[in-house]
Amino acid sequence: DTGVSQDPRHKITKRGQNVTFRCDPISEHNRLYWYRQTLGQGPEFLTYFQNEAQLEKSRLLSDRFSAERPKGSFSTLEIQRTEQGDSAMYLCASSLVAGGLWEQFFGPGTRLTVL
Amino acid sequence: DQQVKQNSPSLSVQEGRISILNCDYTNSMFDYFLWYKKYPAEGPTFLISISSIKDKNEDGRFTVFLNKSAKHLSLHIVPSQPGDSAVYFCAASRVQYGNKLVFGAGTILRVKS
Numbered sequence: 001d002t003g004v005s006q007d008p009r010h011k012i013t014k015r016g017q018n019v020t021f022r023c024d025p026i027s028e029h030n031r032l033y034w035y036r037q038t039l040g041q042g043p044e045f046l047t048y049f050q051n052e053a054q055l056e057k058s059r060l061l062s063d064r065f066s067a068e069r070p071k072g073s074f075s076t077l078e079i080q081r082t083e084q085g086d087s088a089m090y091l092c093a094s095s096l097v098a099g100g101l102w103e104q105f106f107g108p109g110t111r112l113t114v115l
Numbered sequence: 116d117q118q119v120k121q122n123s124p125s126l127s128v129q130e131g132r133i134s135i136l137n138c139d140y141t142n143s144m145f146d147y148f149l150w151y152k153k154y155p156a157e158g159p160t161f162l163i164s165i166s167s168i169k170d171k172n173e174d175g176r177f178t179v180f181l182n183k184s185a186k187h188l189s190l191h192i193v194p195s196q197p198g199d200s201a202v203y204f205c206a207a208s209r210v211q212y213g214n215k216l217v218f219g220a221g222t223i224l225r226v227k228s
Binding site: 004006031033035040041042043044045048055056091093095097100102103104105106107108109111 | 119149151156157158159160161164166204206208213214215216217218219220221
């Protein structure tokens with residue numbers, strides 16, 4: 001399977017704990033995006049990388065959130081001191097910015113539940 | 116403010132008939148539009164896209180229409196099949212500004228057999 005993969009698929013944690021999610025994009029894709037989706041809403045942009053450079057962070061991304069893409073391949077999203085409001089589906093998407101191709105391809109998501 | 120709106124929370128269609136899903140946007144600077152399909156517990160699956168320089172794009176049973184003056188796009192599915200039952204999201208972006216997708220809230224499509 002050469003699609004976008006995310007790990008874990010589900011995470012249950014207690015308020016105040018730290019969690020880390022991983023995303024492996026499609027191998028030749030140079031852009032990687034993180035989105036968050038809550039019930040009844042569409043995904044909302046959090047941050048994106050071009051290769052290893054983090055180019056933009058949304059105002060939704062508080063200082064408890066940090067994302068990395070150290071070698072321009074996989075990415076991690078860490079949430080420190082989780083709060084119940086962090087409960088959501090965290091989606092990763094990748095794209096190849098070349099030749100007018102702008103489609104983003106999503107992974108299956110990581111569902112976070114903060115108790 | 117909600118820049119992309121899908122005003123119909125749900126739509127029910129008979130198998131074999133046409134499904135029409137609608138989407139409105141407010142930001143005239145958007146230049147790329149996409150439709151995604153989502154099943155429960157899965158990530159969104161890309162369906163079809165259209166650039167702002169076009170007014171129609173077709174791929175098999177799926178056609179997307181863009182009306183820039185009305186800031187409106189629609190997805191037509193012909194013929195509808197039971198396997199098309201899912202949540203459909205429209206999304207818009209500005210490709211030269213990071214191509215960050217702005218999504219609508221989704222429309223639940225039910226195709227009855």
